[in-house]
Ligand code: 3PG
């Protein structure tokens with residue numbers, strides 16, 4: 341694998357050059373106020389941006405936010421992100437109100453050496469995500485015109501075959517940014533020869549989303565602990581009734597098959613917190629996993645399960661965790677996720693938290709981020725990496 345890095349680009353000299361940086365600034369926003377509720381992804385790209393501004397580059401940052409449908413949609417504007425990025429960089433960030441139009445052109449033209457501009461949401465343009473090569477290419481041409489070199493630091497989006505990720509690097513000298521490099525370095529430790537025991541904790545709502553990664557991990561892990569909404573389909577596969585808990589009926593047979601093939605590596609909850617409704621103030625109590633009452637919905641793993649999972653995690657040398665153990669956004673159902681997160685934080689293992697919801701959970705629960713080996717900024721991307729899939733954004737950097 342021969343990927344050129346930011347250091348290679350810096351060694352060439354970037355002073356006065358326009359450097360187009362693809363970042364993943366897809367941060368969660370509060371539905372009411374529009375405020376950024378977790379700026380982890382913005383902070384994660386700062387090392388790359390500071391290195392470039394420090395070296396005198398004209399830095400043009402582009403990103404997606406949410407899933408707008410190929411046209412401008414104010415609720416997905418990157419404007420609040422430009423503000424926060426400026427605060428964190430300690431220097432104003434010029435914001436373009438379009439991605440490749442008049443505003444973008446004049447904003448990029450006005451950049452002085454060492455300054456940063458942020459273009460409006462890439463996905464306000466249908467060319468960004470188009471399956472049509474010609475449409476994607478046309479958009480990639482427009483974007484590439486804003487840079488003399490390209491840096492990919494959008495780890496969370498490397499699994500997308502999108503114009504800014506896959507087609508722009510074919511048009512410009514391209515390198516991997518510090519974040520992409522660190523993510524790949526860490527995740528390759530998991531797919532290589534992880535120190536054993538290697539224990540993986542998976543949660544989240546759907547088995548169907550995690551099926552490929554479970555298949556890929558089963559032969560390599562020593563233990564696979566399963567919680568979150570997806571555990572109920574496994575419990576059903578074991579022959580238990582799950583009440584009105586989340587269930588993917590069409591996956592029950594697949595789960596039964598996985599359990600049979602797992603050589604006892606898969607550990608499931610032995611107790612769950614069952615509520616009479618999916619609501620923060622719902623009446624609830626802890627019940628055995630094989631005795632969930634018919635009208636109850638399981639919203640968290642129970643304390644006995646937390647203790648059992650903790651025992652399995654204690655001696656581990658390598659841990660990967662993706663997906664919350666319960667509905668952690670509701671305090672009554674956050675104990676499982678907190679218990680597992682705190683246990684992982686305390687081990688001496690090399691620990692990796694896989695993006696999205698689990699990274700948000702670590703911060704939302706007020707845990708110390710530095711007590712984890714690495715918190716990935718990629719949810720889907722880190723899972724696809726562990727599945728061994730070719731990631732379009734990484735492949736594009738290798739060429
Ligand atoms: C993410 O949040 O998973 C990344 O930013 C990618 O976003 P997407 O799943 O909408 O492509």
Ligand code: MG
Pocket residue numbers: 719720
């Ligand atoms: Mg996603």
